[in-house]
Amino acid sequence: MSDMNLRNKPVVRDPLERSRDFGEVCLGFTPQAAALEAQRCLGCKAAPCMKGCPVGVQIPRFIACLKDGDVAKAKAVILKDSSLPSVCGRVCPQENQCEKLCVRAVKGQPVAIGLLERFVADNAQIQGVAAKKTGKRVAVVGSGPAGLACAGDLIRAGVDVTVFEAFHKLGGVLVYGIPEFRLPKALVEKEVAELAQLGVTFEKDVVVGKTVELSELAEQYDAVFVGTGAGLPMFMNIPGENLNGVFSANEYLTRVNLMKAYLADSDTPVFKSKKAVVVGAGNVAMDGARTALRMGAEVSVVYRRGREEMPARAEEIEHAEEEGVELKLLSNPVRINGENGFVKSVTCIKMELGEPDASGRRSPVAVDGSEFDIECDMVLMALGTSPNPLLTSSCKALATGRRGVIEVDESLETSLKGVYAGGDAVTGSATVIRAMGQGKKAAASILQSFENNR
Amino acid sequence: MFEIVKKTKLNPNTEEYVINAPRVAAKCKGGQFVILRVDENGERAPFTIADYDRAAGTVTVIVQTVGATTYKLAAMKEGDCLADFVGPLGNATELGEYKNVVLVGGGIGSAVIYPQTAELKSAGKRVTAIIGARNKELIIHEKEFKQRTDELIIVTDDGSYGKKGTVVDALRALLDAGGYDCVFAVGPLRMMSAVCDLTRGYGIKTVVSMNSIMVDGTGMCGGCRLTVGGKTKYACVDGPEFDGHAVDFEEAISRSRIYKEQESEHYCRLTGGGK
Numbered sequence: 074m075s076d077m078n079l080r081n082k083p084v085v086r087d088p089l090e091r092s093r094d095f096g097e098v099c100l101g102f103t104p105q106a107a108a109l110e111a112q113r114c115l116g117c118k119a120a121p122c123m124k125g126c127p128v129g130v131q132i133p134r135f136i137a138c139l140k141d142g143d144v145a146k147a148k149a150v151i152l153k154d155s156s157l158p159s160v161c162g163r164v165c166p167q168e169n170q171c172e173k174l175c176v177r178a179v180k181g182q183p184v185a186i187g188l189l190e191r192f193v194a195d196n197a198q199i200q201g202v203a204a205k206k207t208g209k210r211v212a213v214v215g216s217g218p219a220g221l222a223c224a225g226d227l228i229r230a231g232v233d234v235t236v237f238e239a240f241h242k243l244g245g246v247l248v249y250g251i252p253e254f255r256l257p258k259a260l261v262e263k264e265v266a267e268l269a270q271l272g273v274t275f276e277k278d279v280v281v282g283k284t285v286e287l288s289e290l291a292e293q294y295d296a297v298f299v300g301t302g303a304g305l306p307m308f309m310n311i312p313g314e315n316l317n318g319v320f321s322a323n324e325y326l327t328r329v330n331l332m333k334a335y336l337a338d339s340d341t342p343v344f345k346s347k348k349a350v351v352v353g354a355g356n357v358a359m360d361g362a363r364t365a366l367r368m369g370a371e372v373s374v375v376y377r378r379g380r381e382e383m384p385a386r387a388e389e390i391e392h393a394e395e396e397g398v399e400l401k402l403l404s405n406p407v408r409i410n411g412e413n414g415f416v417k418s419v420t421c422i423k424m425e426l427g428e429p430d431a432s433g434r435r436s437p438v439a440v441d442g443s444e445f446d447i448e449c450d451m452v453l454m455a456l457g458t459s460p461n462p463l464l465t466s467s468c469k470a471l472a473t474g475r476r477g478v479i480e481v482d483e484s485l486e487t488s489l490k491g492v493y494a495g496g497d498a499v500t501g502s503a504t505v506i507r508a509m510g511q512g513k514k515a516a517a518s519i520l521q522s523f524e525n526n527r
Numbered sequence: 528m529f530e531i532v533k534k535t536k537l538n539p540n541t542e543e544y545v546i547n548a549p550r551v552a553a554k555c556k557g558g559q560f561v562i563l564r565v566d567e568n569g570e571r572a573p574f575t576i577a578d579y580d581r582a583a584g585t586v587t588v589i590v591q592t593v594g595a596t597t598y599k600l601a602a603m604k605e606g607d608c609l610a611d612f613v614g615p616l617g618n619a620t621e622l623g624e625y626k627n628v629v630l631v632g633g634g635i636g637s638a639v640i641y642p643q644t645a646e647l648k649s650a651g652k653r654v655t656a657i658i659g660a661r662n663k664e665l666i667i668h669e670k671e672f673k674q675r676t677d678e679l680i681i682v683t684d685d686g687s688y689g690k691k692g693t694v695v696d697a698l699r700a701l702l703d704a705g706g707y708d709c710v711f712a713v714g715p716l717r718m719m720s721a722v723c724d725l726t727r728g729y730g731i732k733t734v735v736s737m738n739s740i741m742v743d744g745t746g747m748c749g750g751c752r753l754t755v756g757g758k759t760k761y762a763c764v765d766g767p768e769f770d771g772h773a774v775d776f777e778e779a780i781s782r783s784r785i786y787k788e789q790e791s792e793h794y795c796r797l798t799g800g801g802k
Contacts, residue, residue, distance in 0.1 A: 239745055241564055241571075241611040249747075278613040280745060284550050304747040308759070315752060315759065315778055317785040324748035332570060332742065340595045340793065341570040341742075342786040414781030463745050463764060 077113055078181025081106040083188050092366055092396035095253040095335055099163075102185075107192040111139040114184045117176055122186060125170040127510040130154045132171060132186055139189060148197035151190060156225040156509060157218065159260045162191025164251060165506045166386050204231035209523050212237065212294040214281045214464070217245020218505045219300030219496025221268065222512030223519075228271045230520050235294075236273060239280040242331060245302055246497075247505070249331040250323070252360050254367070255389075258330075282467035287492070296491045296519045299479060300512055301464055303497035307456045309352070313409030314454075318344060318416030322351070322361040322455035329364050346370040346451035350419050352406055353455035354383040359390060361453040362398045372398045373447065377405035377424050377437040405437065407444065409452055418446045460498045476501055484518035485511060493519060529563070529612035532585055534605050537667040541591045541635065542601055543577070549584030551614045557642030558620030558736065558768055561586060562744045564611040565599045571742055572596045575713075575767070576615060577638045586612075589638035589667065595793045616744040617767045622647060622734070625709035629701055630656045630676075631694050631722055633714025637667055639736055640713050644675035653677050655707070657697045659714070663688035695721045702729045709734065712771065716783060720776035727772050735771035737762045740785065753779050 084100040091098050102110060114136040122132045131150055138147035151158045167173075167187035175183030209232045213220045216238040224234045242248050244261040269275060281287055281301075290297050306321030308314055325343070328334045332341035349365040351358050354376035362372045374393070376383060379402050383390060394400065404421040411417050423443035426435035459476045472480040472488035478501055479494040481487055487494050495511030497503055533545035551561060560575045578587035592601045603609075620643055622628055628647055630640040637658045647654045655678040660666050662685050672679050681689030682697045690697060694714070701707065702725070712722040713736045726733040739751035739762040751762035756773035760766065 239613070240743070241613070278611050279550065280613060280616065283616060283745075284554060284614065304743075304745075306747070306749045308749065310759075315754060315782065317782060321749040324742060324750045327742050327748055333568075338568050339570070340565075340568055340599075342789040342793065344785065345789070414784065461746055 076181075078177070080113065080182040080185045081110040083185075088392075088395040088397070091254065092363075095367060097257050098254050098392060101195060102188050102192045104196075107139065107189060108142075110185050110189055111136050113177060114140070115176055121174040121176060122171040122184075125172070125174040126154075127170065127504075127506045128154045128513060130171075130190070135193060136184070136186075136189060139193065144193055144197040145199055147193045148199055151193060152199070154513075156222040156513070157264050157505075158190050158194035160218070160247060160256060160264065161506050161509070162187050162189075162194050163256050164504075166504060168387055170506070204229055206233070207231040207523065209233065209295045210235070210293075211519060212290040212297045213300065214287070214290070214297065215239075215245055215300040215302060215496075215498075216243040216265070216275065217300055217302050217496065217508065218247065219302070219498075219508040219512035219515075220245065220298065221264065222509040223298045223300060223495070223516045224273045224512075225268055225271075226513050226516035227519065228268065228273050230516070232520070232523075234273045236275050237279040237281055237285070237290075238275065238277045240331065241277050243275055243277065245300075246304075249327045250357065250360070252326065252330055252364050254363065255360065280463070282464035287464060287468040287471065287489075291489060291492055296493065296522065298512070298515050298519065299464065299487070299492065299494040299498060300496040300508065301461060301498045302508075303458045303502040304461045305459045305477075306454065307458065308454050309406065309456065311406060311408055313411055313416075316409055316411040316416050317414050318346070318450050319409060319452045319454065320344065322353070322357045322453045323458065325361055325453050326357070326364060329368065335368060343368065344451055346449075348449045349373075349451040349453060350375055350406075350447055350449045351453045351455055352376075353457070354378070354385055355455060355457065356385045356389055357458075358453075358455035359385045359393045359398075361455050363393050363396060365451065365453065366396055366398060370451065373401050373449075374398060375401045375404050375406060375419070375421055375447070377403065378434065379403055379426060382434050401447070403437065405439065406452070410446070416450050416452055418448045419452055420444055420446050458497075458502045460501065484521070485515040486518065491522070529609040531603055531605050531607050531609070534603070537589065538665045541589060541665070541667060543587060543589050544600070545585045545587050546609065546612055547584060548586045548612045548614075551586050551612065552579050552581050552584045555579050555586060555615035556619035557646050558639075559615035559617050560744070560767060561588065561612055561614035562616060562741075563588070563609050563613075565596055565603070566610050569599065569610055570596055571611075571744070573616070573738065573741055573744055573763075575639045575736065575738065576642065578642055586614075589635065591635045594790050595797050598794065598797055613744070617763060618765075620646070620711070620734075620768060622652075622709060622711060623650065625652065625732070627653045627707050628655070628709045628711060629698065629707050630654065631698055631710060631712040631714070632656065632658045633694050633712075633718040634660060634665070636712075636714030636718070636736075637672075640711060641668055641672070643711060644672060648675055655701065656680070657682065657694050657701070659683070659694035659697070659718075661685065693721075694718060695725055698722060699725055702726070702731065707731060710771075711735075716776060716780045719771060719774075720780070723771040723774070723776070733771040734768050735774060736767045737769060737774070737779065738767065739763075739779070740783065753782070
């Protein structure tokens with residue numbers, strides 16, 4: 074009998090092998106490991122784990138189905154509350170959500186809920202059934218996690234849904250941001266195909282605010298959901314930032330992920346770096362660093378605070394380090410130096426941690442005279458993103474708040490009647506699961522409003 | 528989907544494409560651009576809108592064959608469909624406050640100033656156009672320009688047609704004569720830079736259109752950033768047109784070179800070697 078305080082391990086590809094290709098890093102549980110791991114769930118009546126889930130997946134119930142060997146039923150349980158389990162099983166920060174509250178964590182390691190969710194999602198095929206048509210029509214703006222979740226719940230409730238996407242591919246951040254090695258794009262395509270099969274109409278190449286106005290959609294549909302995300306990159310505003318070789322992580326990742334620049338037959342060029350510096354320490358920074366590594370660069374991550382403060386998921390940091398990404402902590406770029414218009418090096422200054430700031434994290438203070446240079450030919454800025462003002466500036470009646478987020482009430486309705494919003498466009502950059510939760514909440518509000526106005 | 532309704536060869540390496548794109552045609556204005564993808568492996572390539580027909584639901588772009596995307600495009604025929612065609616992106620040209628405008632088009636830039644001839648004429652403005660090309664063969668839309676302007680000046684580098692010289696020489700002569708209140712110049716970066724250096728001395732408002740490297744065209748990548756008046760701007764959402772006297776052209780020229788090596792390599796592979 075294995076030690077019930079320790080979790081079963083998924084299949085993870087060797088760092089040396091995987092750091093040279095774009096294949097998925099973690100391959101998930103084998104059926105045996107999944108069965109053993111399911112046995113570790115205590116099936117707590119109070120289900121503390123569920124309190125950590127932004128969409129309230131009935132975790133002990135789906136794991137109970139797994140214990141019975143009924144993977145299809147387990148998936149049906151998950152789908153009651155979540156729309157994209159194969160995605161969330163991979164990219165949710167479970168260690169800070171469900172798994173953090175698992176009773177098993179008191180004495181040992183928590184149940185690997187995320188890996189079990191992924192196992193269920195990947196190994197069960199079930200067809201959703203579209204409900205009786207209500208005759209109502211809803212437009213969804215953006216096909217990222219928020220939009221897909223909203224569309225899924227509406228179509229299952231018998232509402233006609235049209236999703237408008239600005240890009241030529243569906244999935245939003247799931248396809249342009251998160252790399253293939255962390256979330257295979259075939260999975261996203263499968264999720265989208267399932268929604269299309271249920272009857273959701275997808276319209277690509279439509280930039281709402283340019284190709285069609287939000288006000289037109291509001292007139293033509295019974296309700297609109299805006300899930301346009303937070304796609305606007307931030308820069309540091311330091312000298313040398315416009316040199317060739319300085320990119321937003323957004324641009325670099327979009328070229329590689331969405332445009333498939335890592336494949337020889339893609340027409341999209343991508344900068345071929347030998348030595349790259351990534352600024353920032355969130356998940357996007359880790360994605361940028363690990364992508365640059367796979368594209369053939371030596372990579373260091375520069376972060377102004379310490380390891381404890383790194384906002385990226387523990388697993389991502391661990392994977393990055395295993396693959397050979399070097400962390401240069403308590404360092405902050407002050408200037409980028411160039412030669413003939415191209416990046417040559419980054420000058421950083423050492424930092425030390427001072428008093429806690431408003432966010433509760435100790436704020437970094439520069440150490441006088443501690444400047445040092447890191448030689449490199451590429452710098453990726455992964456400093457966070459904010460909502461894109463393209464849509465909001467095209468529709469002045471839509472009220473916005475700090476950093477351009479769309480203002481909503483409790484029901485996620487915006488200042489425009491019948492227009493709802495959710496996900497990063499409302500919260501500022503957050504997680505896939507939180508955006509999905511908001512998409513679902515907005516769908517519920519929209520259905521409620523239809524009910525009230527019958 | 529985005530069918531090539533009509534394809535016309537304007538000169539040995541430039542084609543005009545009329546694309547079926549009703550949604551874009553319904554909204555677009557001169558000065559805005561579209562992003563198209565030729566096929567599933569295609570890059571997202573921006574092109575300024577050269578003309579549009581709202582009733583027919585078509586948008587026209589004029590494309591010079593210079594690299595992989597334009598080479599693939601040139602191989603397409605009428606009736607073929609583009610994978611993607613999205614827009615209108617960026618802001619429309621706004622020259623409404625000026626009365627006597629000189630439009631300067633260098634090379635393929637002539638295609639960008641072309642829609643302005645009609646828009647300014649219908650607003651009752653006086654329009655002078657200078658179009659420049661390396662040689663006679665490369666001049667586009669001469670007849671249409673003639674019909675739609677009060678005065679048309681053609682210059683060629685080799686003197687094979689019109690006056691021998693550059694658009695800058697021709698513009699200098701006009702400005703010396705006086706009376707103009709705005710210059711709208713579109714063409715290669717070095718040409719626009721030279722035009723701005725000239726017009727600065729005359730204190731005349733000069734607008735340029737920046738065709739920067741970009742991916743999404745909606746403000747997400749930041750690849751098209753340039754410095755205007757000491758501030759970083761995005762050509763896709765803040766432009767593509769800017770006050771030419773405030774643009775840092777040296778930086779823009781440097782940034783335009785970033786993928787040169789890779790692009791020519793890719794183009795060579797596609798065309799089977801030799802440029």
